Amino acid sequence: MPRTPAPAHTPARAVRTHAPIRTAVVAALLAPLAACSANSGPAGTADTGRAGKDGGDRPVTVTVTPTGRQASAGKPVEVTAAGGSLTSVTVTDAEGRALAGRLAPDGRTWVSDRKAVPGMAYAVTAATRTEGGAAGTARASFATAPADKVNKVDWRPGTGTTVGIAQPVSLVFDHPVENKAEVEKQLRITTSNPTEGSWGWMRDWSGRDRVDWRPKSYWKPGTEVTLNAALNGTDSGTGGWFVRDYTTTFTIGTQQIVEVDLDRHRLTLVRDGRTVRRIPVSGGTPGGDKRSWRGTAVLMAKEGTINMNSETVGLGDAYDKMVDYSMRLTWSGMYAHAAPWNARWFGNANRSSGCIGMSDADAAWFYGQVRPGDPFEITGEDTKGVVAPENGFGEWNLSWAEWQQRSALR
DSSP, X not given: OOOOOOOSOOOOEEEEEOOOSSOOOOOOOOOTTSOOXXXXXXXXXXXXXXXXXXXXXXOEEEEEESOSSSBOXXXXXXXXXXXXXXXXXXXXXXXXXXXXXXXXXXXXXXXXXXXXXXXXXXXXXXXXXXXXXXXXXXXXXXXXXXXXXXOOEEEESOTTXXXXXXXXXXXXESSOOSOHHHHHHTEEEEESSXXXXXXXXXXXXXXXEEEEEXXXXXXXXXXXXXXXXXXXXXXXXXXXXXXXXXXXXXXXXXXEEEEEETTTTEEEEEETTEEEEEEEOBOBOTTSTXXXXXXXXXXXXXXXXXXXXXXXXXXXXXXXXXXXXXXXXOTTSOEEEEOGGGGGGTTTOOOBSSSEEEOHHHHHHHHHHOOTTOEEEEEOSSOSOBOOTTTTTGGGGSXXXXXXXXXXXX
């Protein structure tokens, strides 16, 4: 993607440190965003001291990359020493935050753990030691070019929530992600107990790029889950740079599975392996576009009373009404909800426009029992097919091997 070009001739900044045997003198901080030198030498070179009459150690030359006022972001900060070693390195951004890094065992190099982010100024302080053992200090500064385009993320579930055992971690990006492997490397899931899982990429129902993390099998109740998306400074490609990190922490609630048998016109709530209640329902009308989906759908949200208009799901003017106790199962418009107008079909036949309808009383009770993330395992002979991974959270309809193949790091 287009980038603000760096100025011609932008070599790594070399900062030379002298540490004489008799006298140690520390270099002045280089002027912000520019290089100067105590001896007016080449740009990026500073003399930190002068040898005495009897001479002294040869200077340590410290080189910092990136360099300049419009340096490219997206790469770690690297500090190297020649003619001596580094004893410590501190890199601080313009907001006063230190950039953590690792010093090589031989003291010759230091590399930051994180990448330099777009539109940020950095100050570097390196403590050195000459081959003769004298200490010195070198300082430098640089700034990265601002992002010409920013990519943002919407994520689920929200921080502090308690969700069902089928809830994936889901990230949807504002702009296309071409560098999927590089982005996926920055995403880390930690859990309070050993949980095997994998990221999988897809095109969301909205048309945007999306990546979800799901366990190999349903979550264990009580598991605490944390997402750390260390994306700041990562280039997504033509979609732009990420300029912040994202994190969310949530908890897995009670083991609940909703079994929907469309052939028997019955919904069963199973909690911790025990049947809590069976509810007569009516699913989608057989033989056409009003059929329901089958497979595993995940409760996405409890939306309460909403207006449902059939034209928004491609069914013409079949209905336009306010519907109570609405529980969304897919982006394509399949819900479980109260449907008192269909009362004569509950437990007897499928006569809805694709949703799973029940009485007001049953819907009110059921709405109070379930939570987002609960799986709805739907069976039936005459359906539209299996819920697709991108249609809500349909990834549970893929085998574990199929899901793993969707990782950009496979």
